[in-house]
Amino acid sequence: MELRDYIRILRTGWVLVVVMALIGVAAASVFSILSKPQFKASAQVFVSTQSGGTVQDLVQGSTFTQQRVKTYAGLVTTPIVLLPVISNLHLSMTADDLAKSVTATAPLNTTLIEISATSTDPVQAANVANGISESLTNVVQNIESTGTQSAQVKLTRVQEAEVPSAPVTPNVPINVALGLFVGLALGIGAAVLRHVLDNRIRSDSDVQAISPAPILGGITYDAKASKRPLIVQDDPRSPRAEAFRTLRTNLQFVDAGEGARSFVVTSAIESEGKSSTASNLAIALDNLGHKVIVVDADLRRPKIATYMGLEGAVGLTDLLIGRADMEDAIQQWGRGNLHVLPAGSVPPNPSELLGSAAMHSLVARLENEFDYVLFDAPPLLPVTDAAVLSKTAGGAIVVVAAGRTHRSQLSAAVTTLENVGVRLFGFVLTMLPAQGPHAYGYQTYGYGPVYAQDDVTVGKDSRRMMHRRG
Incomplete structure (x- = not known):
């Protein structure tokens, strides 16, 4: 580890170091009080x-x-x-x-x-x-x-020996100093040990140690995310909304001039924020005037329809088995060019449907009709759906939850994509702390609402009326 790694460890574990130092001082003080003077x-x-x-x-x-x-x-x-x-x-x-x-x-x-x-x-x-x-x-x-x-x-x-006026032990100042030193040493050692044994992804450096793919964005943790998943729409001036716009910008640069823009948004394990990331990214792209469609390709636990407030009875599965047409399944969201294709009924064979010829044809058609096609897919490790779909689409974006995903899990997910020859566009870090050594994003440098207004004028009607297309 480099010096900056140790500094990061100390910044992360400073509470443990301080507690151990205080315990050392307290133990030395108690020992000095209980010891008989010599x-x-x-x-x-x-x-x-x-x-x-x-x-x-x-x-x-x-x-x-x-x-x-x-x-x-x-x-x-x-x-x-x-x-x-x-x-x-x-x-x-x-x-x-x-x-x-x-x-x-x-x-x-x-x-x-x-x-x-x-x-x-x-x-x-x-x-x-x-x-x-x-x-x-x-x-x-x-x-x-x-x-x-x-x-x-x-x-x-x-x-001749004289009667001493002061005891030689206990030497309270020396004991306290020694207790402080021992406490600090134990605290630093415990912090380093905890870092070494901690196999979870904490920062962008942990991700870059696994894959050279770029970090496209970092989304801070929000305890109210479940109540307002569409933060770009609900609170466009918030730091989290700006983080999604930063993700949008980085994604445009990554894929500049390389043909069809279809992305599979997935993760290593469940509950890492991939569905909310796909939804907010779609809204951010729509705010710039792009024609965007977000497809709920998670045919096991679909969430996009719920997040977007749409009816999800008819959707992707109905298209793939020929039970519905695109005009009947795709719904327009808001007044812009954002469209949503819900998952539809949960089928017994999701992997086979996503890898079918019908899915290939649907992806090609969507790429011709929309500027951006975003697929919300299941996590990579439990099932193969995302890897199969990423092979058909342009590539994958992997969402990584800081403090939740283990390095071994992310490494296995990346290996899964590499084994099928899928292009990995990059990573999106979610659930990042807003403060501390692992904080990420523009707000770390003090930016805020002043730079969060680029899309506010585009989406002044912040509470869009949602209606079904066709």
């Missing part, structure tokens, strides 16, 4: 040796002392040193328990031993550190003494 006190012991007055004796003595320092530091946590301290301070613990709260370090190239003790009681921490330093001095004195000879090594406490 106090640390330190004492220092100086190690020296008796040596001659020559330079060589001094060098040898210094080397010997530095070697001994490491050994003495190791003695600090042994029972021989700790038991006297426990006895003197009347501590109710074992040598092993006390050793866990005691550390001894010997700075490099020095003859100093720093003894530190940690406890919930600051006074006890100082007493333990001082007691250990004194006990270590006595133990070394006894160990290094042999017979009547006194020890050549001497330990002197040069710094």
